[in-house]
Amino acid sequence: MRFDIITLFPELFAPFLSHGINRRAFESRQVDVRLWQLRDFAEGNYRRVDDRPFGGGPGMVMQPDPLYRCWQAIRADRGADLPGADPVPTVLFSPLGERIAHPVVERFCSGAGAILVCGRYEGLDQRFIDACVDVQLSLGDFVLSGGEIPAMALLDSVARLQPGVLNDAGSHQQDSFNPALDGLLDCPHYTRPEVWQGPQGEVPVPPVLLSGHHGQIEAWRRQQSLRQTAQWRPDVLDSVRARGALSKRDEQWLRAQALDKDVR
Incomplete structure (x- = not known):
């Protein structure tokens, strides 16, 4: 399975992907993680990806155009629009989303992966969400600075359920919340x-x-x-x-x- 991550801070993922027992899943590409720097899809000398919200208010909002260009590039790279391609959901980490729980993790374990959007600032322009996001997920009822930590949490949970990743194949059967x-x-x-x-x-x-x-x-x-x-x-x-x-x-x-x- 393959997970493409849209983020402003791809460097945050480097230690996560290269340490711990779950690195086996990432190094073997059982869980293929590809990082996409959103600024690479922004225009202008400053590669700006955010702007002030219409209607006023604090903070900044991520612009739809860089997000959409990055999203299109990922789908093209995956061949997501080719005949017979597996469905690829686009996931946004948001307070509006379903709480990440074991059944949610299991759904991703049996699929082709996903495009994970890690928001920042006050959030994303709603027009991109309406046009491109299929699923919204939440880590809990609290606010984080961005979607990178929830993305790592989801990847960690998915990786440890892959065959051969844990030393004891039956370890996860005794995990809390497991159907076993x-x-x-x-x-x-x-x-x-x-x-x-x-x-x-x-x-x-x-x-x-x-x-x-x-x-x-x-x-x-x-x-x-x-x-x-x-x-x-x-x-x-x-x-x-x-x-x-x-x-x-x-x-x-x-x-x-x-x-x-x-x-x-």
Whole structure:
């Protein structure tokens, strides 16, 4: 899959693409990332890409013409308009967008990629959005200086789901929000030493994890996922319950632990 990124700061992506375990996906071109400097498509000596907003107000707005020329160049380079070409969505990172969540990431994992538009300043001229943007995505209910960080977050999530990227092929199956966990949060994890000398004294690893009894360990991990989700993200638990993904045993355990929202 291929992701083309329209940005004023392509240099921000260099360390992201060359470090960490996900670099395997980028170096192998399993996730082919191509950076497009928007100023290369601006005119004039100053390569200006922004101007003051009509109607007044603070800040600057990104002009539609450089964006459109860059967008056209990307589509031509991809052959997006040729017969039989895979659909290539254009994505803008915006507060108006759908929140990036696991199902969103999975949609991109099964496609041909996308054109990612990283806005800056007060935003983009609405005419470019209306004409060229297919999808708007948001990282959360807060404001960033640009779309580069959300773009990296999306690419990171997509890259780690590619075959061969993680050392253990089953690692992502235990991730929070993964369908393998019915969308619950992941359980707590422990490693050596078996007894840790913490600030409040000795803290041992839960005995069940040392038992070697796989059935009991699996049941404990399920219960801890339920506990974590109920305590920290009750909204997620409600969503899992609404989909019918909680078993009768899950519900009984939640009630017994006074973790069900109707009991607390």
